[in-house]
Amino acid sequence: GNSVTQMEGPVTLSEEAFLTINCTYTATGYPSLFWYVQYPGEGLQLLLKATKADDKGSNKGFEATYRKETTSFHLEKGSVQVSDSAVYFCALSDTSTLTFGKGTMLLVSP
Amino acid sequence: NAGVTQTPKFQVLKTGQSMTLQCAQDMNHEYMSWYRQDPGMGLRLIHYSVGAGITDQGEVPNGYNVSRSTTEDFPLRLLSAAPSQTSVYFCASRPRTGSYNEQFFGPGTRLTVL
Numbered sequence: 191g192n193s194v195t196q197m198e199g200p201v202t203l204s205e206e207a208f209l210t211i212n213c214t215y216t217a218t219g220y221p222s223l224f225w226y227v228q229y230p231g232e233g234l235q236l237l238l239k240a241t242k243a244d245d246k247g248s249n250k251g252f253e254a255t256y257r258k259e260t261t262s263f264h265l266e267k268g269s270v271q272v273s274d275s276a277v278y279f280c281a282l283s284d285t286s287t288l289t290f291g292k293g294t295m296l297l298v299s300p
Numbered sequence: 301n302a303g304v305t306q307t308p309k310f311q312v313l314k315t316g317q318s319m320t321l322q323c324a325q326d327m328n329h330e331y332m333s334w335y336r337q338d339p340g341m342g343l344r345l346i347h348y349s350v351g352a353g354i355t356d357q358g359e360v361p362n363g364y365n366v367s368r369s370t371t372e373d374f375p376l377r378l379l380s381a382a383p384s385q386t387s388v389y390f391c392a393s394r395p396r397t398g399s400y401n402e403q404f405f406g407p408g409t410r411l412t413v414l
Binding site for chain 1: 331345358
């Protein structure tokens with residue numbers, strides 16, 4: 191079956207530091223890949239997506255590249271802000287539903 | 301366009317009580333799903349529907365029932381609440397085609413079972 195593995199958190203960074211959150215997946219076929227973000231007390235919002243190999247999704251300074259050869263979709267940002275503090279979920283979809291990773295909490299201090 | 305709406309926002313139940321979590325969407329999406337979110341577990345799929353009159357089980361369906369009589373609504377019923385069902389519940393929807401399987405989430409219902 192499908193599965194998503196994310197690095198465990200929390201990830202603690204200072205403002206303007208470089209961020210990487212690792213995500214690898216197992217799936218049959220050719221899934222679409224997503225990063226969702228959940229701010230404290232809120233629901234999930236789509237951050238970015240990629241639908242085929244070598245696609246790069248980007249939004250709000252975040253990027254992730256769909257790497258089929260390494261089955262990975264790592265999230266990166268060059269300079270994090272305090273407002274980026276949230277839980278980040280990697281997810282894949284090849285049918286009608288999503289399979290999520292367990293989430294990675296990011297804490298950014300001033 | 302309200303998107304995906306969920307009610308109530310918060311609920312406290314006693315063990316053994318029943319209740320229905322409401323979910324509605326106004327985007328004419330065929331696919332709807334219910335997830336629960338627990339600390340350290342991510343989101344796990346409870347039930348889903350690919351259209352009115354069609355439902356199927358997800359990863360953790362026990363203790364929950366669903367029905368889909370209309371495209372817009374997808375209620376989740378707890379038959380006899382248990383403390384293990386204390387969680388945050390999210391409803392999501394997406395169109396059958398297009399959007400590359402992107403799902404749109406409601407704001408969640410935080411349920412506590414005592």
